[in-house]
Amino acid sequence: MxxxxxxxxxxxxxxxxxxxxxxxxxxxxxxxxxxxxxxxxxxxxxxxxxxxxxxxxxxxxxxxxxxxxxxxxxxxxxxxxxxxxxxxxxxxxxxxxxxxxxxxxxxxxxxxxxxxxPGITAALAAAAAAKQPLTKRGIARSVAFFTSATAPGQPEQTTLPDCDTIVQYMGGREAITTAERLLAQGRSPDTPVVIVESCSLPEQRIAHLTLGGLRQGIETCTGPVLVMIGDALGART
The missing domain is CATH 3.40.1010.10 (Tetrapyrrole methylase, N-terminal domain)
Structure with a gap:
């Protein structure tokens, strides 16, 4: 009460x-x-x-x-x-x-x-901004949201989610590590990646690359970064 x-x-x-x-x-x-x-x-x-x-x-x-x-x-x-x-x-x-x-x-x-x-979470806003659905019939029907940030004193997460599409919040600093772990888990280096910085704001930036490209890192970002990874994010054909 x-x-x-x-x-x-x-x-x-x-x-x-x-x-x-x-x-x-x-x-x-x-x-x-x-x-x-x-x-x-x-x-x-x-x-x-x-x-x-x-x-x-x-x-x-x-x-x-x-x-x-x-x-x-x-x-x-x-x-x-x-x-x-x-x-x-x-x-x-x-x-x-x-x-x-x-x-x-x-x-x-x-x-x-x-x-x-509730509010619109960044993953859904970023998918809308990039015009890239997180799910796609016959290609992706599961989505996981994750972050590499941990509470003080807690161990770092080394295994990433095993879903068709994964979305990393606050992923700018962790881009290379994320790519290396996903490649080690068996993801193809050709897996599409979409990066959205400062989603929905005037300074918003969207970049399309691959998981192999993500392993090379991303350019310095000043705003919050969301990293979306999975085959559903490929170009529409």
Whole structure:
């Protein structure tokens, strides 16, 4: 049962970046929020949807200094004590590599009411941007999403998913390692690869190559990178 001495916290998925890709429900709740704790990848255009709210950056960005998760949890609880409507605005979808479990456990331990509003996760937005379906009749009917990032003290994952199409989140730094592991697992060097950087934003870039080419690395990227691999990503014939 929710503790009524606290406000309500809503975890909202901001989607891949473009402000008009947030859900209608997410935009509506943002417009009513008293305070918004937002990720580093949330754009100014997205924050413009909540001009009335106090805005607190709690940047979570791969490879860069960011707010520790424990500190974010504590800020959420403190805001729920002070405000009636609290929003935790996350890039993509809160339930996909969004560390929602840690925030939910912290909030639930205090009896704080929580709602989750899903967002468009990067893999689906990237497939749409590249016009490359992740599944294809007769070629691919299974998809796996993965990341090489691990929690502190946990062993690195060395075996990659065995699905028709695999999508690596935050894959820019790991491109060579990913390619080498997939080749070692028996994937063909001719397997199509699509790389999408800064998906849905004006600076979006899309590159088509092969798994053998991925083993040579990719050019330096400044935005978030998604790597999609599989035969479904080949050119339409």
């Amino acid at each position: 929710a503790d009524r001495s606290y406000g309500k916290v809503t975890l909202i998925g901001a989607g891949p970046g473009a402000a008009d890709l947030i859900t209608l429900r997410g935009a509506r709740i943002l417009a009513l929020a008293d305070v918004v704790l937002y990720d580093a990848l949330v754009t100014p255009d997205m924050l413009a949807l909540c001009p009335q709210a106090v805005k607190i950056p709690v940047g979570k960005r791969s490879g860069q200094r960011s707010t520790a998760q424990l500190e974010i949890n504590e800020k959420l609880i403190a805001c729920a004590r002070e405000y009636k409507q609290v929003v935790r605005l996350k890039g993509g979808d809160p339930m996909m590599f969004g560390r929602a479990d840690e925030e939910l456990r912290a909030l639930e331990a205090h009896g704080i009411e929580v709602e989750i509003v």
